Amino acid sequence: MTRAEIEHVDVLIIGAGVSGLGTAHHLRAEFPERSLLVLEAQDDRGGTWWTHRFPGARSDSDLFTYGYRHKPWRGPSIAAGGAILEYLDEVIEEDDLADRIRYHHRVTGLDWSSEDARWTAEVLRTDTGEQLRVTADFLWMCQGYYNHEDPYTPEWPGTERFEGTIVHPQTWPADLDHAGKRVVVIGSGSTAATVVPAMATTAEHVTMLQRSPSYWFPAPTVHALAESLAPLDLPADWTHEILRRQYIQEVGWLAETGHHDPDQLHEFLIETIRPLLPEGTDIDEHFMPSYRPWQQRIAFVPDGDLFAAMREGKVSIVTDTIDEFTEKGVQVSSGEVLEADIVVTATGFNLSPFGDIPFRLDGAAVDFADHVTWRGIMIEGVPNMAYSFGYFRHSWTLRVDLVNDVVGRILARMDDRGTTVVVPTLRPEDADMPRLPWSDPENFNPGYVMRSQDRMFRQGDRDPWTHMHEHAHEQVALPKADLDDGLQYR
Known part of the structure; x- marks a missing residue:
């Protein structure tokens, strides 16, 4: 050269x-x-x-x-x-x-x-x-x-026997049709919080399979402050700066409280989602993480869409570990087989x-x-x-x-x-x-x-x-x- x-x-x-x-x-x-x-x-x-x-x-x-x-x-x-x-x-x-x-x-x-x-x-x-x-x-x-290009996917026994489709969110095929299909999403982080309610709109049913629970926060897509400011007809850059500072303050409170008073933040997050969950949900089993708030990312759920899909019966949560894949789905340690046409490995990167x-x-x-x-x-x-x-x-x-x-x-x-x-x-x-x-x-x-x-x-x-x-x-x-x-x- x-x-x-x-x-x-x-x-x-x-x-x-x-x-x-x-x-x-x-x-x-x-x-x-x-x-x-x-x-x-x-x-x-x-x-x-x-x-x-x-x-x-x-x-x-x-x-x-x-x-x-x-x-x-x-x-x-x-x-x-x-x-x-x-x-x-x-x-x-x-x-x-x-x-x-x-x-x-x-x-x-x-x-x-x-x-x-x-x-x-x-x-x-x-x-x-x-x-x-x-x-x-x-x-x-x-x-x-x-x-x-190389997402993280754990190795599970039997994946070669599974008769359906296994896909990681980072390598999503353009032609994958999940309408009317049974879907199992492995994971409960930010990606699962996104893909589960989205797929539930047309899938027959979506099961979110988590090894351990995560913290969730049902943030509104449109902030209440934005709705209050809208009638004032403020210049766009004013509205932007006001909302920017508001969000910095709110997330700052979450981060600071998670560090100095994790018990308070834990209670706040659990009590915020409690009324959004289907009646009879076992919160201790499915929504009590083993770590303190913000020691891992909090999964944001816009307008609580995941919980709405749960209340409508379109989404269910299973908290368990995977024994193996079978021809028809995923067998967890309880012995139950979660039957699926599509398994999404939202297992991180x-x-x-x-x-x-x-x-x-x-x-x-x-x-x-x-x-x-x-x-x-x-x-x-x-x-x-x-x-x-x-x-x-x-x-x-x-x-x-x-x-x-x-x-x-x-x-x-x-x-x-x-x-x-x-x-x-x-x-x-x-x-x-x-x-x-x-x-x-x-x-x-x-x-x-x-x-x-x-x-x-x-x-x-x-x-x-x-x-x-x-x-x-x-x-x-x-x-x-x-x-x-x-x-x-x-």
Whole structure:
């Protein structure tokens, strides 16, 4: 490959989902003189919202906070995947990003050269098989946090005997018809909360089979405050900001209460769903989780649609473990066989640290498990690389906006000082700092996190080497972050 075939940009963004497009907007607005390029492995924009095509795919966060700070959301607070894609299309058009996004471009390797002070991305065009190379002064990882193509599915005995269809929500076939069919959905997380009521509208019956209960919250699709504001005919950006702050406050209360008074939040969540359940439901068996609230995600149920389907007899819940698959369905440990035409394995996903892309620093392979984070934004010892990782409890995008602000400040500081390289570097007092897990199990411990802890980067026990903070803390701390604390410029 000749040098003429190598494309160079100031900033290379990996991923054209919510994080990547938000980052591209920020660069366009704050650093219009910088060239940028977005590489996306999928064949279109949207990330999760492009790959998730299962029935009812929608947000489980409100769009007033999941939407970008700079672009007011004007629809209902809970939106379907198609509406979110339309919103992202508007961002692409308004920021003139279409010609800066390359689809079908899978990054297969990332190499940093200290001599050249730049990154080189090895790229495979998945539509043509062509091998490309892109260099960049700064790398911004916005690839999301899980593997879109390799979902997590446990191994169960007898699946080969099952005469029906087994499908994972991440790989949903376009021609799967569930109308009039008996469906078993394995799982009780956010995906199950979406797919179960959606399939129940036309299926003969849907059984949600859970190994253990989850917490649920029946959030309204249209907030009561939005209904109160509607007659006032306020400017759209006013309404957006009011509702945005309201949702931040509400979710903040849930997160804070789950940490400081989990018993109170437990009672609140259970008593909220109790009147929505069918008469005679065994709440202790089906709705009493073994973990404290928010130690795993709370499944949001817009307008209580799941519980409405239960009351109508279209959905039932079984809490048990799977012994094996039979020809006709799933046999659980009680001995009962849940007969099914379709089994949906809503069993989660696999974390994918930085897209599982091999990184090298001056030819040496990088094992991120040997590194710690700098404020959940950069990685110790890795030059000129930032990453966008949102919240698990609040809307993902709230943190993406904050990360964009901090990295923008770093880029501006490099310009002011005439430096070309910034690298998070441990201070002398951090020499003996313990390397703690990526996620503290006492704070957040869902299966997909616990399965992948050994592959993820670490954190320390002090600033600036910690992450996984709540929005209430970071909306104050990140704008004030000392950009010389733990960062070296050269």
